[in-house]
Amino acid sequence: LPPRIARLASETEKCMRCGFCQGVCPVYRETRGESAVARGRLALLEAALAGRVRWGQPLEERLSTCLLCGACLAGCPSGVRVDRAILDARAHVVEIMGLPMGRRMLLRRLIGEGRLDACAKFARRFQRLALRRRGENLHSPSFLLNRGRLLPALAGRTLYEEVRERAEDGRPLLARGDGRGTVTFFPGCLITYVYPQVGLAAGRVLGALGYEVRLPAAPACCGAPAVSVGDLNTAACAVARARDGLGHGTGSAATETIVTACASCAATLGEGEEGRTVVDVARFLMEDGNADRLQALGAFGKWEAGPVTYHDPCHHRHAAGLGQPPRELLRRLAGPKFVEMSEPACCGLGGAFSLRHYDLTRRIGRRQATLISRTEARLVATSCPGCVLQTNENLAVFGRHGQVVHVLELLDRSLEGRV
Numbered sequence: 510l511p512p513r514i515a516r517l518a519s520e521t522e523k524c525m526r527c528g529f530c531q532g533v534c535p536v537y538r539e540t541r542g543e544s545a546v547a548r549g550r551l552a553l554l555e556a557a558l559a560g561r562v563r564w565g566q567p568l569e570e571r572l573s574t575c576l577l578c579g580a581c582l583a584g585c586p587s588g589v590r591v592d593r594a595i596l597d598a599r600a601h602v603v604e605i606m607g608l609p610m611g612r613r614m615l616l617r618r619l620i621g622e623g624r625l626d627a628c629a630k631f632a633r634r635f636q637r638l639a640l641r642r643r644g645e646n647l648h649s650p651s652f653l654l655n656r657g658r659l660l661p662a663l664a665g666r667t668l669y670e671e672v673r674e675r676a677e678d679g680r681p682l683l684a685r686g687d688g689r690g691t692v693t694f695f696p697g698c699l700i701t702y703v704y705p706q707v708g709l710a711a712g713r714v715l716g717a718l719g720y721e722v723r724l725p726a727a728p729a730c731c732g733a734p735a736v737s738v739g740d741l742n743t744a745a746c747a748v749a750r751a752r753d754g755l756g757h758g759t760g761s762a763a764t765e766t767i768v769t770a771c772a773s774c775a776a777t778l779g780e781g782e783e784g785r786t787v788v789d790v791a792r793f794l795m796e797d798g799n800a801d802r803l804q805a806l807g808a809f810g811k812w813e814a815g816p817v818t819y820h821d822p823c824h825h826r827h828a829a830g831l832g833q834p835p836r837e838l839l840r841r842l843a844g845p846k847f848v849e850m851s852e853p854a855c856c857g858l859g860g861a862f863s864l865r866h867y868d869l870t871r872r873i874g875r876r877q878a879t880l881i882s883r884t885e886a887r888l889v890a891t892s893c894p895g896c897v898l899q900t901n902e903n904l905a906v907f908g909r910h911g912q913v914v915h916v917l918e919l920l921d922r923s924l925e926g927r928v
């Protein structure tokens with residue numbers, strides 16, 4: 510058997526059909542369809558492997574309804590990696606059927622061939638014509654995604670444009686530091702083009718700790734969007750481009766530690782990375798004496814703002830096991846003003862999932878907005894720019910008040926005495 514199929518078969522064999530995954534799957538919670546829960550998906554894949562179900566369009570459609578959130582991993586007594594099984598199956602479907610032309614061209618041109626930067630800069634010049642302003646920072650596109658969706662605008666200046674003056678030897682720098690060490694901050698697409706303030710906050714916080722903070726040589730996508738739809742050729746091109754920008758092969762820009770503020774970037778870049786560490790920023794800040802140093806810098810204990818809650822990015826919490834570091838950070842920042850939601854809730858984004866199944870995104874997002882509003886916190890922190898985007902939309906669509914920010918932004922504000 511080809512390795513991917515062998516891996517898939519070994520995951521489907523592990524499932525003992527206990528159904529524990531039903532209680533945690535955000536898609537099953539909304540649809541109540543057995544084919545939408547891990548157990549049903551695995552049964553379907555087993556049937557496909559045995560030749561009883563065709564590797565065709567209906568199967569692809571079913572597979573596309575998985576958020577890859579990983580909620581089913583935590584309580585699975587057999588330790589089935591449903592997320593990996595779904596990714597392997599999607600890649601197999603793409604190998605057999607290919608991708609629809611539009612999707613293939615979009616992914617290949619933007620991500621594989623690295624044209625996203627030029628396209629984003631072109632799009633931001635005309636976005637005011639296409640976006641109707643709705644509220645503080647959200648816009649409704651009048652075409653393309655004309656389904657009442659609310660999106661943030663592209664930033665006026667990308668993260669790279671923000672730090673252009675600070676570049677040294679052609680190498681973009683977020684902070685010069687004071688000799689404590691050098692790290693590279695990998696911003697990913699959303700922070701580069703939509704939320705550059707998160708990247709700038711990362712530079713100020715890590716710089717205050719004494720680190721020289723570099724950016725990769727050029728903006729690059731980590732490849733996660735292509736991985737998630739099974740387009741592994743495009744994903745490989747994107748990863749190669751991203752690693753190139755991180756100094757692979759040349760050593761000129763290479764640092765041992767790559768810090769990210771995006772759960773998807775950490776997962777995709779960390780896969781197969783040898784000799785270097787790809788680390789989530791909250792974890793980095795809570796380790797190696799950094800938390801004590803932040804304390805000494807006066808970052809904690811100044812909180813005067815109202816209650817703040819935390820939204821777990823699903824794969825950050827479930828697949829990467831990174832639920833604690835951002836909470837630890839928030840506890841130190843906000844003390845008793847940090848309030849937990851009664852249970853974790855998916856925001857419903859799921860990368861390409863929300864483009865294909867926006868109705869489900871809305872239904873899943875409604876639950877998240879409700880749980881957030883029950884905490885009475887008007888401030889929501891999270892660890893992923895994708896979750897910032899979707900949670901902002903969920904709160905706006907369902908009439909809940911709240912501002913959603915990356916935890917880094919709160920730490921940055923606290924260092925500057927603005928909380």
Ligand code: SF4
Pocket residue numbers: 523524525526527528529530531547548551581584585586587588589591
């Ligand atoms: S919890 Fe795990 S073993 Fe049980 S049905 Fe779901 S995937 Fe299968």
Ligand code: SF4
Pocket residue numbers: 533534535536537545546547550574575576577578579580581582591592
């Ligand atoms: S990864 Fe998430 S959406 Fe997919 S089956 Fe598991 S719980 Fe459901």
